[in-house]
Amino acid sequence: MTSRQPSLRASAWQAGGFVRDDTPTAEVERREAVIESLAGTVRDLIDATIRTTVEDDEVHRVRDDLAALVDRLRVSQLPGPAGVRYNTEFRSWNWGNAVVGAANGIAPPLRIVHDSDGCHADVVLGAAYEGPPGLVHGGVSALLLDHIMGETASGRRRTAFTGTLTMRYRRGTPLGPLRLEGRIVGEERRKIFVAGSISDADGVTVEAEGVFIQPAGTPTAPERPST
Numbered sequence: 001m002t003s004r005q006p007s008l009r010a011s012a013w014q015a016g017g018f019v020r021d022d023t024p025t026a027e028v029e030r031r032e033a034v035i036e037s038l039a040g041t042v043r044d045l046i047d048a049t050i051r052t053t054v055e056d057d058e059v060h061r062v063r064d065d066l067a068a069l070v071d072r073l074r075v076s077q078l079p080g081p082a083g084v085r086y087n088t089e090f091r092s093w094n095w096g097n098a099v100v101g102a103a104n105g106i107a108p109p110l111r112i113v114h115d116s117d118g119c120h121a122d123v124v125l126g127a128a129y130e131g132p133p134g135l136v137h138g139g140v141s142a143l144l145l146d147h148i149m150g151e152t153a154s155g156r157r158r159t160a161f162t163g164t165l166t167m168r169y170r171r172g173t174p175l176g177p178l179r180l181e182g183r184i185v186g187e188e189r190r191k192i193f194v195a196g197s198i199s200d201a202d203g204v205t206v207e208a209e210g211v212f213i214q215p216a217g218t219p220t221a222p223e224r225p226s227t
């Protein structure tokens, strides 16, 4: 996640379900690095669990050790999901997000780059994202495209919810290195039309079209610089 320029009254965001949290940016980033390192190990654990061939007794011992570790993390917990928070500098963080959450071991996670044409992200998908043998699950493709296309529509200056998302799976998407892209192709009042794609080294595997809706009454900030 990148830093936000202060541009709007914080109160404008409360209506969109974002939670104001005045943790200073330096502290947010310190904690984010800590929790991200744990999530990275959880991601390794998921991959190791899928691919392990160790004997049953060893599986049971590892399970018991992990259960003890879960108990240690449960000692202090949020009352519910992590949500989206932002501070006075409009630095936002959504550590539980299914696609980009720093604390979420099931998020790939996607590192999204905003540029003048929209957004893109390079990602490597492993065994945890498999559908057909050796190929990315179609729902995972839709998940990742939904998010990057939503961020494209948002442009980090407004809230945009997915209204309609249409996928065209042109060929199987192999597990491994992939590029995701999103770009705005039209706008009509609160509707933002976005095109998206997933590509491997040989070209596009999935194309998507989406209509994203800016909820009525939510603000739009001035253009933000590219990151």
Ligand SMILES: CCCCC/C=C\C/C=C\C/C=C\C/C=C\CCCC(=O)SCCNC(=O)CCNC(=O)[C@H](O)C(C)(C)COP(=O)(O)OP(=O)(O)OC[C@H]1O[C@@H](n2cnc3c(N)ncnc32)[C@H](O)[C@@H]1OP(=O)(O)O
Residues within 6 Å of the ligand: 008, 092, 146, 147, 148, 149, 150, 151, 154, 156, 157, 158, 159, 160, 161, 162, 163, 164, 188, 189, 190, 191, 211, 213, 214, 215, 216, 219, 220, 221
């Ligand atoms: C200001 C400072 C900003 C700083 C910004 C900083 C950070 C930004 C941070 C976060 C945002 C970042 C990224 C977003 C990233 C990822 C996105 C993930 C996307 C999701 O994962 S999100 C979850 C799945 N998503 C839902 O959970 C939606 C549930 N749903 C609803 O919340 C409503 O249903 C809604 C809001 C969609 C519409 O509600 P509404 O009341 O506003 O709509 P309304 O009836 O007024 O229609 C208005 C016009 O939209 C047309 N229209 C309506 N619905 C449509 C549909 N479904 N498809 C196509 N067109 C539709 C109408 O036909 C009309 O069109 P027309 O104007 O031409 O008549």
